[in-house]
Amino acid sequence: xxxxxxxxxxxxxxxxxxxxxxGGLFAIKLFWKKIGxxxxxxxxxxxxxxxxPE
Amino acid sequence: MxxxxxxxxxxxSFRDPSGFLFWRDGVLYRQVNAVYRDDYDLLIGSGLSxxxxxxxxxxxxxxxxxxxxxxxxxxxxxxxxxxxxxxYPYEWxxxxxxxxxxxxxxxxxxxxxxxxxxxxxxxxxxxxxxARPVLIDTLSFERYHEGRPWVAYRQFCQHFxxxxxxxxxxxVRLGQLLRVYIDGIPLDLASSLLPLRTRFSSLxxxxxxxARSQKRFAxxxxxxxxxxxxxxxFRGLIDSLESAVKRLRWRPHGTxxxxxxxxxxxxxxxxxxxxxxxxxxxxxxxxxxxxxxxGNVGVFSRLASDRGIGTVCFDVDPVAVERNYLRCRREExxxxxPLLLDLTNPSPGIGWANQERAPVQDRxxxxxxxxxxxxxxxxxxxxxxxxxxxxxxxxxxxxxxxxFVPKTDSQVQRLLATREDIFPDYTQEGFERExxxxxxxxxxxxxxxxxxxxxxxxxRQEV
Numbered sequence: 311x312x313x314x315x316x317x318x319x320x321x322x323x324x325x326x327x328x329x330x331x332x333g334g335l336f337a338i339k340l341f342w343k344k345i346g347x348x349x350x351x352x353x354x355x356x357x358x359x360x361x362x363p364e
Numbered sequence: 365m366x367x368x369x370x371x372x373x374x375x376x377s378f379r380d381p382s383g384f385l386f387w388r389d390g391v392l393y394r395q396v397n398a399v400y401r402d403d404y405d406l407l408i409g410s411g412l413s414x415x416x417x418x419x420x421x422x423x424x425x426x427x428x429x430x431x432x433x434x435x436x437x438x439x440x441x442x443x444x445x446x447x448x449x450x451x452y453p454y455e456w457x458x459x460x461x462x463x464x465x466x467x468x469x470x471x472x473x474x475x476x477x478x479x480x481x482x483x484x485x486x487x488x489x490x491x492x493x494x495a496r497p498v499l500i501d502t503l504s505f506e507r508y509h510e511g512r513p514w515v516a517y518r519q520f521c522q523h524f525x526x527x528x529x530x531x532x533x534x535x536v537r538l539g540q541l542l543r544v545y546i547d548g549i550p551l552d553l554a555s556s557l558l559p560l561r562t563r564f565s566s567l568x569x570x571x572x573x574x575a576r577s578q579k580r581f582a583x584x585x586x587x588x589x590x591x592x593x594x595x596x597x598f599r600g601l602i603d604s605l606e607s608a609v610k611r612l613r614w615r616p617h618g619t620x621x622x623x624x625x626x627x628x629x630x631x632x633x634x635x636x637x638x639x640x641x642x643x644x645x646x647x648x649x650x651x652x653x654x655x656x657x658x659g660n661v662g663v664f665s666r667l668a669s670d671r672g673i674g675t676v677c678f679d680v681d682p683v684a685v686e687r688n689y690l691r692c693r694r695e696e697x698x699x700x701x702p703l704l705l706d707l708t709n710p711s712p713g714i715g716w717a718n719q720e721r722a723p724v725q726d727r728x729x730x731x732x733x734x735x736x737x738x739x740x741x742x743x744x745x746x747x748x749x750x751x752x753x754x755x756x757x758x759x760x761x762x763x764x765x766x767x768f769v770p771k772t773d774s775q776v777q778r779l780l781a782t783r784e785d786i787f788p789d790y791t792q793e794g795f796e797r798e799x800x801x802x803x804x805x806x807x808x809x810x811x812x813x814x815x816x817x818x819x820x821x822x823x824r825q826e827v
Binding site for chain 1: 379380381382483484513514515516517518519521569573574577578579580581582584586588591593594596597598599600601603604
């Protein structure tokens with residue numbers, strides 16, 4: 311690999327500094343997304359059950 | 365530099381040693397250099413290229429069997445699908461720049477799924493096909509190495525985040541700084557111009573602290589080999605940038621030009637008449653391409669676009685261009701491109717040797733030019749003699765559809781209200797005489813219920 315752009319030391323370091331915070335935030339976001347999807351599935355299944363048979 | 369075949373290398377394509385673009389016999393090719401072989405093979409072999417093309421995020425290309433422009437460096441030659449008109453970030457409205465930023469991040473997210481990453485994130489790598497932004501640089505990808513930070517983070521912040529933040533939080537005209545800074549707005553400058561409230565958002569990290577970090581570590585040797593950035597953190601960074609861009613909003617307020625059609629002296633009937641006459645003249649001209657100068661929100665551009673004619677609509681007003689673009693996006697137009705351009709000071713050649721980014725008139729010409737309700741602004745507000753206006757138009761097109769608005773018209777009266785009338789030649793006769801030097805009159809029509817006239821003209825061959 312070669313990088314033709316100068317990433318810049320400061321731009322590299324700020325990423326390493328905020329990495330933990332952003333990684334954590336993203337993990338929480340993914341977790342809530344999964345919970346949301348799970349709840350959606352449970353409720354949509356329940357609604358299917360609640361519907362009277364045609 | 366140039367081979368015997370009279371290939372012409374594209375002047376904006378020299379920074380990345382992975383390859384370059386060149387013209388041969390009117391066809392644009394991209395040479396992939398041997399040094400980029402592994403990454404190119406991964407791009408194709410992993411299926412990333414195909415996935416991005418299917419998603420409309422990357423310009424399609426085909427590998428062709430033609431002689432390379434520089435055989436000693438070559439691995440492959442590609443023939444990319446040409447973009448109808450090349451435009452630059454300082455010619456885009458707020459939402460165009462925002463959509464280009466989001467497209468870049470979408471590409472980056474997709475690339476990560478395939479084990480690759482963008483090695484640059486230049487706004488110049490995005491072009492618009494109508495209202496659809498698309499990445500044009502096939503050589504922007506490299507293998508993702510887990511642990512390494514994003515090499516293009518600085519460039520993304522400078523090319524996209526900083527200008528968008530300045531446009532949203534300070535003044536939309538600050539987007540024009542991109543014309544001065546070819547590699548994006550320096551983050552320390554953006555940080556000093558942004559209001560205090562931006563320190564309470566993710567702009568704190570990506571612009572303000574980023575600028576501080578750049579200043580602190582400038583020219584300091586730091587061993588970064590042992591520091592790692594996990595894949596999760598990398599994805600978090602891209603996600604954070606995406607949220608930051610999405611949160612930036614600019615609501616266009618009324619400006620002199622955006623309310624133009626409400627304030628003109630056209631009655632609804634006269635406006636309809638004008639549209640009918642322009643439509644007839646377009647049918648007569650049979651254009652293959654149209655440039656609408658001073659096109660405002662694109663009412664007349666749409667007459668051409670609806671006829672399937674590729675159209676570029678230029679206007680000086682960021683509000684008008686924004687409205688036009690948002691409407692094009694809603695309509696999913698692929699053949700109408702709204703762009704910001706001040707005709708009295710058009711985009712110049714910038715970058716290395718003033719050739720890296722071409723002046724607007726070097727990026728193509730129109731078969732037919734629409735200049736509607738424009739000449740009086742150029743002649744009277746900007747003191748441009750009619751002869752010079754005609755000469756410029758004749759350089760840009762073969763056929764001209766032009767409106768003449770005489771001094772008796774209330775719009776011209778308004779322009780003359782606060783200044784001395786130093787335009788004795790600004791008359792119907794003067795207009796016909798001066799334009800007659802460059803163009804041959806083909807047809808004219810008076811617009812009912814107004815003093816205005818429309819003319820269809822063909823460029824004289826000897827001009």
